[in-house]
Amino acid sequence: MNLLKYRAAQVVSAANFAPKRDKRKLRRVLMYHSVVNDTDLAIQKSDIYSISETYFKCHVDYLARNHNSTEHKVVSLEDSFSSGVSITFDDGYKDTLTIAAQLLCKNNLPFNVFVTPANVISGQEKYLSETELVALSQLPGATIGAHGFSHQHLTSLTTAEINEELKSSKEWLETLTQTTVTTMSYPHGAFNSQVQEIAASVGYLYAATSSWGCYQVGVKPLEIPRIDIWNLDSGAALKQKLNGQWDWIGKLLSPVQETDK
Numbered sequence: 111m112n113l114l115k116y117r118a119a120q121v122v123s124a125a126n127f128a129p130k131r132d133k134r135k136l137r138r139v140l141m142y143h144s145v146v147n148d149t150d151l152a153i154q155k156s157d158i159y160s161i162s163e164t165y166f167k168c169h170v171d172y173l174a175r176n177h178n179s180t181e182h183k184v185v186s187l188e189d190s191f192s193s194g195v196s197i198t199f200d201d202g203y204k205d206t207l208t209i210a211a212q213l214l215c216k217n218n219l220p221f222n223v224f225v226t227p228a229n230v231i232s233g234q235e236k237y238l239s240e241t242e243l244v245a246l247s248q249l250p251g252a253t254i255g256a257h258g259f260s261h262q263h264l265t266s267l268t269t270a271e272i273n274e275e276l277k278s279s280k281e282w283l284e285t286l287t288q289t290t291v292t293t294m295s296y297p298h299g300a301f302n303s304q305v306q307e308i309a310a311s312v313g314y315l316y317a318a319t320s321s322w323g324c325y326q327v328g329v330k331p332l333e334i335p336r337i338d339i340w341n342l343d344s345g346a347a348l349k350q351k352l353n354g355q356w357d358w359i360g361k362l363l364s365p366v367q368e369t370d371k
């Protein structure tokens with residue numbers, strides 16, 4: 111989505127009165143990827159999934175301020191609390207530790223990080239190293255989950271390959287962090303009933319998708335919808351997204367977004 115389209119969507123969303131729902135019975139799970147330093151404007155402007163530290167700080171401030179309300183209480187994805195907000199990060203970027211986690215920990219807000227082991231093993235500067243991943247896993251409120259072993263579209267693999275991706279990523283993360291891994295998110299948002307069955311069989315209890323929606327009563331824990339967060343989302347946009355005002359475009363874009371990351 112380019113700037114012009116985003117601005118148009120913003121105008122519509124700001125004026126959009128979301129349908130009244132019982133917010134005590136639904137959870138909104140936020141999907142973040144990278145949080146970049148403000149000096150890195152080029153990345154921030156070109157990559158929809160790289161939000162600036164300034165905007166992210168606005169989000170954390172807003173969530174921390176409303177943390178005591180039933181509607182916006184921040185809980186870990188696997189928490190049994192039936193409403194509130196969950197904060198998730200995909201892929202295992204280094205800035206999840208160096209920028210995002212610092213702000214979240216300072217405000218005592220829990221969060222989930224879905225890591226692709228192959229990204230860590232790659233040694234690329236933008237991803238967490240093994241040492242950094244261990245440090246992240248030991249922070250209060252942090253829960254590490256898997257994101258496939260090598261970030262493949264699970265729906266295009268054979269049964270044996272899906273099993274290998276899901277099982278090896280879980281085992282690799284468990285060995286490194288010395289914790290039991292029961293959460294994951296589907297790379298590229300790609301999943302189907304077979305992928306879900308295999309995920310359950312290897313021991314995952316919760317899996318986040320990239321489909322836009324609320325995690326409410328009746329939604330399967332291996333099919334948890336999320337709310338996509340983009341680089342141009344200010345604190346005001348987050349508030350609108352939590353209020354359901356962006357649901358119209360999120361649902362429209364969901365299938366496209368699935369193939370992006």
Ligand SMILES: [Zn+2]
Nearest residue numbers: 200201297371
């Ligand atoms: Zn991903």
